[in-house]
């Protein structure tokens with residue numbers, strides 16, 4: 001079974017979801033922890049629709065360089081449009097496991113919800129280490145599927161939907177092994193923290209409102225789920241909201257590490 005596809009419609013759907021105030025707040029946190037400075041060379045691995053890349057570019061300014069790398073042409077088109085007018089931004093077609101840059105090319109790098117999709121995680125981290133200068137800093141953020149709390153009435157259907165949704169990633173529980181993987185790749189882990197995404201209401205622009213639609217589309221045809229099952233699961237969540245009983249939360253785990 002294939003993972004989530006970042007083709008034209010997948011890229012646009014990610015762009016819409018990541019425009020939500022919840023994801024924008026997460027990005028502000030990431031940016032303040034990465035703290036890109038004027039004149040720095042910074043890489044965003046798996047830059048997707050380019051929201052973070054645009055903010056990095058503003059921070060490093062024209063004396064620096066901001067590179068976004070992604071294998072999805074549709075994502076790269078969105079990132080190119082988003083960073084138009086900033087010639088110090090470069091959108092590069094490529095894969096995290098074979099970065100098209102020389103050794104020590106960057107002062108800092110970020111990779112937000114990307115390594116969970118990459119099968120050869122050790123190879124990808126070794127590449128990240130290679131393209132950072134010694135002392136260069138990195139920030140990695142990924143989700144652990146077990147951190148998801150979502151209130152539904154039909155627990156059995158919910159369990160099947162989440163089992164099917166796990167197929168969208170290669171590593172649904174990457175954070176619990178990431179610190180060790182980083183150390184073995186030649187990083188010193190300087191900080192680990194959790195960022196909780198929390199919705200107490202099913203507001204139109206809430207992250208979980210858009211997330212549930214993505215999940216409902218993805219799970220049909222997996223784990224024996226039909227269109228009607230996905231519709232029933234969505235209706236269950238909406239009913240929780242109508243009854244004033246809605247609760248969604250998921251954790252993003254953040255790792256700050258320095259290249260040794």
Ligand SMILES: C[S@@+](CC[C@H](N)C(=O)[O-])C[C@H]1O[C@@H](n2cnc3c(N)ncnc32)[C@H](O)[C@@H]1O
Pocket residue numbers: 006014018045046047048049050051052069070071072075094095096097111112113114117118
């Ligand atoms: C969930 S999106 C996150 C995008 C972006 N980092 C953000 O936070 O807005 C995952 C991104 O990872 C990219 N991706 C998937 N596999 C990759 C790989 N092997 N190397 C680099 N990027 C990859 C996808 O194309 C997609 O743009």
